[in-house]
Each structure stands twice: as structure tokens, then as C-alpha cells.
Ligand code: SF4
């Protein structure tokens with residue numbers, strides 16, 4: 122059966138350039154929640170402010186969510202012992218499930234000795250006992266603080282891209298998904314198409330502080346108003362061989378940037394190393410090419426179930442079922458024509 | 472009440488802010504009285520096992536009842552073009568004229584709503600800069616355009632005849648008239664997908680209630696279109712020429728009742744919930760009542776013009792209410808992450824139970 126899924130490889134080849142698919146590995150276990158990525162992204166892309174400054178009452182997260190004006194969002198989650206235990210169990214249960222075998226797993230080398238340039242201990246949290254007392258678990262006995270910098274996933278099968286009727290969304294030669302600002306007509310289909318709630322139409326936004334706004338001398342239009350906006354993977358930097366602003370500014374290497382293969386590799390090594398240390402709450406998100414979106418460009422290492430971070434537990438690109446849906450469209454159309462024909466059977470002018 | 476051993480080091484003199492339980496979700500705590508020195512736990516309830524502060528996972532598209540109206544008018548246009556071809560065949564001239572005019576009117580109205588809903592209405596034509604089967608919205612625009620051409624030609628001919636050839640067509644008149652039959656046929660043939668593609672438009676999204684309706688939305692929408700277009704015919708056309716429209720209306724009404732039940736029955740219960748609660752549920756109940764009333768009226772009260780008009784109005788209103796209910800239920804389904812998380816967890820668990828364990832997005836190693 123035909124499918125309508127666009128694959129990064131095919132399109133990238135069409136460019137006839139020697140480029141590789143780029144990716145992020147966001148290792149949330151070493152994120153310190155400094156939000157430097159959020160700030161760097163805003164500054165580099167000159168994104169407007171979302172609404173007025175507000176305290177959201179969700180730990181240190183006063184950004185809320187990804188959206189038209191927020192392309193990096195740091196999530197903060199405070200958890201007690203019960204959740205820590207649950208996370209550790211649910212992560213342990215994933216062992217043995219999961220990745221399709223790329224070569225037999227048992228022949229894969231253990232990575233304990235390899236220096237990945239990462240800190241010894243993974244989980245964030247405040248260490249109150251000294252290391253010797255509590256070696257394998259840096260969290261306090263009854264509290265941990267999760268921080269995770271979320272971003273567009275640059276999906277292998279991107280729902281936003283598939284459903285875009287204007288072709289404004291396209292696959293770049295680096296395998297990333299980007300909106301062309303001058304093509305998008307703001308129909309909003311992509312917003313519904315994205316399984317992760319990333320892309321959004323820029324309907325609001327301010328670019329000045331309150332005192333400035335009343336002064337018409339400074340009045341300025343919000344860029345690209347009425348069009349769909351999301352992370353561009355810093356395409357403008359990438360073409361110059363630069364690192365995306367968020368990754369470059371990240372002080373802890375929580376956001377790593379590089380070839381996607383390499384990122385997935387790093388992620389696998391990291392999660393294996395953490396499990397070996399007993400930190401079974403660690404798990405990867407988006408590293409599996411068999412998942413509902415064919416794997417994602419920005420792989421994450423999470424310390425709890427994805428829904429805890431506001432990520433869907435089993436996302437599927439809606440286009441996967443499109444052939445089936447078109448079949449229904451066809452049957453429905455034929456049925457309607459048949460019903461109309463039936464209505465005129467036997468009807469004659471009197 | 473302490474969250475961590477750190478709290479033990481907190482100076483005693485400052486009274487802790489009282490933690491309020493059961494804060495209504497979404498209510499924001501006022502800022503301003505926290506000084507950075509006191510590291511208070513900022514969160515009241517430390518239980519988010521299921522979601523991130525109850526915030527949406529999937530975003531609602533920026534669509535409202537303008538799009539519902541477009542779905543409705545597209546259906547009216549498509550069904551009317553079919554009625555027009557049939558009426559032409561059996562020589563019902565008034566039915567033919569009225570349905571042709573309805574078809575064009577609905578097309579224009581629907582297109583206006585579609586354009587108004589864009590963030591950049593002046594770029595509407597960008598939809599036609601590419602031909603992209605992966606995008607139902609793109610396919611729909613092509614269907615709408617070709618339908619509009621056919622419907623436009625035949626409606627122009629009707630207006631021309633009504634006004635005694637007053638439309639300044641000049642030499643083109645011959646050409647336009649020569650295309651009457653093919654144009655009418657084009658409109659009728661494109662009218663069918665025009666009424667049904669909208670099912671794929673909504674289903675091909677990550678909006679839980681729409682995606683969950685992928686097996687039935689197209690069927691429901693053509694039923695609704697048959698009902699609404701014949702409703703308009705009952706309103707506009709004298710009873711001597713409405714018999715085919717009445718049959719079409721009855722078939723549509725019966726199918727609408729059937730598929731609106733099947734729609735929710737085939738969904739995951741949590742996906743169906745937005746259709747069964749609040750305003751969408753009320754709209755659907757009204758739609759159901761009006762469909763029954765209008766359907767019965769169309770089937771039985773054949774001779775009475777007033778009854779025909781009332782039935783037609785009931786059917787058209789029912790169709791609009793159905794579209795609007797589905798639109799609103801979809802938008803609502805994105806607001807509570809439960810509608811996203813629970814069906815996804817269940818399908819993941821179901822696959823695992825069947826022994827499929829290699830397709831989860833969360834993995835280790
Ligand atoms: S996460 Fe959403 S916006 Fe980003 S590429 Fe995937 S579908 Fe598109």
C-alpha cells in the first residue's frame with residue numbers, strides 16, 4: 122500500500138549534498154535548570170515575549186510550554202520518594218523490552234570504562250549526605266528535582282510537515298524540519314498534526330517591556346505574525362557550520378549537538394552506564410527507529426515516564442493511517458453518489 | 472510539613488506559607504512575596520504521575536466555528552451539485568436551478584470562512600502552489616477549486632437564464648453554455664470527495680477525539696452533507712419537485728443517526744468523552760432530535776410546503792450542529808492531557824500484551 126510518509130533520507134539525497142542528519146541529545150540527568158538555552162534561543166531568534174511576565178506556580182517553570190514564541194522550554198518537576206521509587210521500577214521494566222536488535226545486544230560492548238566527558242552521577246538533586254554515605258544515588262532520600270529542556274523533536278516522520286498544505290514546512294538537507302516564513306499562510310493544520318504539541322501559530326506576542334510599549338516611537342510589529350513558528354534547529358547557524366544557540370550556551374553539556382547517529386550512540390552509552398550504576402529510572406525517549414514517529418532528531422534521556430515531563434507516552438504520526446483514511450473518504454464519496462442516484466431512481470416528472 | 476531534609480535548616484522565625492490543597496488547576500499563584508533567600512517548595516501537590524501540571528500535551532489548531540461552517544457548507548455544496556445533475560436528468564427544472572445556485576453560494580461562503588480562518592488570509596493561494604497528497608488540507612483545496620469551477624459555470628448559466636441573458640458574457644456565452652453538461656458532471660463528481668475529505672482532514676491530526684474518529688468521520692460527514700443539501704432543496708423548491716430530495720434527506724438522516732452513534736462507540740472511551748460531555752454533547756443531542764424530526768418530516772409530510780420548509784431547516788441545522796459539536800469536542804480533547812495519555816498508554820500496553828515490544832518511544836540501551 123502506498124504511504125504518505127516523507128522520509129528524511131530521501132529528501133536529503135535530493136539535495137545532492139554531502140550532509141548528514143543532525144540531532145540533539147538532551148541529557149536531562151545533568152540539566153541544572155539554568156534556562157540559558159531558553160534565553161539563548163529567544164535572543165538568537167528574536168522571538169517575542171509570550172504574554173506578560175507571570176508566576177505560574179509550577180516549581181521554577183514560569184514559561185509554561187513550548188509554543189510559537191518559546192522554542193526551548195525547561196520543565197521543572199519536584200518529586201517525593203514514592204515517585205522516585207516508581208520511576209526506578211518503570212525504568213527497570215523497560216530493560217528487555219524495547220530496542221530492535223541492531224546486532225545482538227549481548228555482543229555490544231559495555232561502556233563503563235569509556236570516558237564520555239560526562240559527570241559521574243546522573244540524577245540531578247541536591248546532595249545533602251556526603252557521597253560516601255550515599256554513593257549510588259545523589260538524590261536526597263525523599264526529594265528529587267527533575268529538569269528537562271524540551272524542544273521540537275525534528276521527527277523522522279513529522280506530522281507537521283506531512284499535513285502542511287502549502288509546503289511551507291520542509292525537510293532541510295540536515296534532516297531537520299523548518300517552516301518557511303514567507304510561504305506559510307497560517308492555516309494551522311500543522312498545529313493539529315504535531316503529536317508533541319510543539320508548533321503553534323504566532324497570533325500574539327510582545328517585543329517590548331511594558332514602559333516601552335506605551336511609547337509609540339518604539340512600536341514595532343511582531344515578526345511573522347499569523348504564521349506557524351517553531352524551533353528551526355538554528356538553520357541559519359547550521360549552514361555556517363555553527364552549533365545551535367541553545368546547545369552552544371548549555372553550561373553542563375545537557376544539550377549535545379552533532380550528527381544524529383552519534384547522538385543516539387551517546388544516548389545509548391549514557392543510559393547503559395546509568396543502569397549499571399543502579400539508576401534504573403533513566404530511559405531514552407525517541408531513540409527507537411520503530412516507534413510511532415520513526416525516532417526523533419532530538420533524543421532525550423529522561424528520569425521518569427514521558428508524561429511526567431508533558432511528553433506523550435506513545436506518539437504516532439497521524440499520516441501513518443492516512444491511506445486507510447483516504448480509503449474511507451473514497452468509500453464515503455461513492456456511497457453518497459450511490460445514495461443520490463437511488464434518490465432519483467423512479468422519480469419522474471409528473 | 473517538610474519536603475526534604477533541607478527544610479530542617481530553615482530559620483524558625485519565618486512562618487511557612489500554608490500549603491493549600493486542591494487548588495483549582497490553572498489558577499495562578501500571585502508572585503511577589505517570595506524573596507529569593509527562602510527556597511520554598513513552589514509546588515502545592517507533588518503528584519504529577521500522569522501529567523505535567525495538567526498542561527496540554529497536544530495543541531489545539533487555531534480553528535473555530537468558521538471551520539465548522541466550512542465543513543457544513545462544503546457538504547451542502549457537494550450534495551446540491553449531485554441533486555442538480557439528477558434534477559437535470561429527470562427534468563425538474565426548479566430543483567435543478569435552486570440546487571445549482573445553492574451549490575455555488577455554499578462554495579463561496581465556505582471558501583470565505585476558510586480564508587478568514589487563516590493567519591495570513593492574503594496568502595490563501597499558497598495552498599495551490601503545490602500538489603501534496605500527504606496533506607488532506609491541500610487535497611481539499613484542489614477538490615474545492617475544481618468543484619468551484621464546475622459549480623460556477625452551471626450557476627452562471629442559471630443566473631444568465633433567470634435574468635434573460637443579462638450577464639455580459641458576449642461571445643463567451645456560447646462557450647460557457649457548451650460546457651454546461653461537463654461542468655455539471657464535474658461538480659457532482661467532485662462534490663462527493665468535497666463532502667467526505669473533511670473526515671480525513673480532521674482525522675489526520677494528533678487531536679485525540681478527531682484521530683479516534685478516523686474510521687467513521689468521513690461516513691458521518693457525507694451523511695450530514697446529504698441531509699443538509701436536501702434540507703436546502705426542501706426549503707427552496709416547491710413540493711412538486713422535491714421527491715428525490717426527500718429520499719436523499721431520509722437516507723442521509725438515517726445514516727447520520729447511525730454513524731454518530733458508531734463514531735463514539737468505535738473510540739477509546741477517553742477519546743469519546745469530549746463528545747459526551749458539556750456543550751458538544753448538548754449540540755449532538757439537539758442535532759439528533761432535529762435529524763429525527765427533519766427526517767420524519769421529509770419522509771412523510773410530502774404535500775405541505777410549510778412542513779417541507781420546517782423539515783429542511785431542521786435537517787440543515789442538525790448538520791451544522793453536528794459539525795460544530797465535533798469541532799468543539801476535538802478542541803476540548805486537547806485541553807486535558809488525560810485524553811492524550813490514557814489512550815496512548817492503553818495502546819502501548821495492548822501491543823506489549825500481544826508481544827510487540829520493539830516499537831516503544833521509551834527504551835533503555
Ligand atoms: S515535534 Fe512536532 S513540530 Fe517538531 S518536527 Fe515533530 S511534528 Fe513537527
Ligand code: SF4
Pocket residue numbers: 284285286287288289290300304305306307308309310311312348349
Ligand atoms: S500553518 Fe503554515 S506551516 Fe502550518 S500547515 Fe499551514 S501553511 Fe503549513
Ligand code: SF4
Pocket residue numbers: 161162163165166192193272351352353354355356365366367368
Ligand atoms: S536549535 Fe536554535 S531554534 Fe531550536 S531551540 Fe535551539 S536555539 Fe532555539
